[in-house]
Amino acid sequence: GENVEQHPSTLSVQEGDSAVIKCTYSDSASNYFPWYKQELGKRPQLIIDIRSNVGEKKDQRIAVTLNKTAKHFSLHITETQPEDSAVYFCAAVTGRRALTFGSGTRLQVQP
Amino acid sequence: GAVVSQHPSWVICKSGTSVKIECRSLDFQATTMFWYRQFPKQSLMLMATSNEGSKATYEQGVEKDKFLINHASLTLSTLTVTSAHPEDSSFYICSAPRTEEAFFGQGTRLTVV
Numbered sequence: 001g002e003n004v005e006q007h008p009s010t011l012s013v014q015e016g017d018s019a020v021i022k023c024t025y026s027d028s029a030s031n032y033f034p035w036y037k038q039e040l041g042k043r044p045q046l047i048i049d050i051r052s053n054v055g056e057k058k059d060q061r062i063a064v065t066l067n068k069t070a071k072h073f074s075l076h077i078t079e080t081q082p083e084d085s086a087v088y089f090c091a092a093v094t095g096r097r098a099l100t101f102g103s104g105t106r107l108q109v110q111p
Numbered sequence: 112g113a114v115v116s117q118h119p120s121w122v123i124c125k126s127g128t129s130v131k132i133e134c135r136s137l138d139f140q141a142t143t144m145f146w147y148r149q150f151p152k153q154s155l156m157l158m159a160t161s162n163e164g165s166k167a168t169y170e171q172g173v174e175k176d177k178f179l180i181n182h183a184s185l186t187l188s189t190l191t192v193t194s195a196h197p198e199d200s201s202f203y204i205c206s207a208p209r210t211e212e213a214f215f216g217q218g219t220r221l222t223v224v
Contacts, residue, residue: 032211043204043215044155051211089154097208098145101154 117216
């Protein structure tokens with residue numbers, strides 16, 4: 001089955017700096033890659049997603065890149081703010097539409 | 112966006128008892144729903160796929176006789192944790208896909224004492 005690896009596990013940045021989280025996946029059949037922000041005790045919140053036929057997608061301060069050949073995808077957050085502090089998960093979806101999640105990144109934005 | 116409602120949001124039960132968790136898609140039909148489990152400070156792990164009108168499929172290592180799944184209608188899936196033990200204490204969350212996007216329930220914090 002699919003395996004998704006995520007790095008780093010923790011990331012601390014100063015407010016205003018950029019944050020980058022990287023994921024790799026193993027199943028070349030995966031065709032949809034969402035990113036989630038999860039606050040403690042809450043459901044994951046979709047922040048951006050990318051499909052396998054697209055290399056890059058941007059939404060204001062958030063961007064995602066996908067390299068299908070290398071099976072890598074990354075989340076980029078620019079101009080970070082304290083409210084960006086949370087746990088972020090990448091995921092990969094194959095045809096059966098179940099999510100395989102990465103291990104998570106705890107992002108701390110220091111004011 | 113689509114709405115998925117999960118109840119209860121939290122439950123405390125005694126060891127050896129059973130707990131039922133409901134997951135409803137409120138504004139769309141879901142022939143498939145997924146159940147995930149998340150232990151503290153860990154990722155979400157797929158437990159099982161709930162299929163309307165047929166048996167659920169379970170991931171490796173998940174006991175189908177302990178985690179009973181019923182998907183009786185196009186909008187409702189239930190997960191029953193039978194003979195719960197303290198090690199079953201976790202955050203259980205369902206999702207229903209619509210096209211590619213997954214819509215999550217609020218999650219259920221289960222504590223077995």
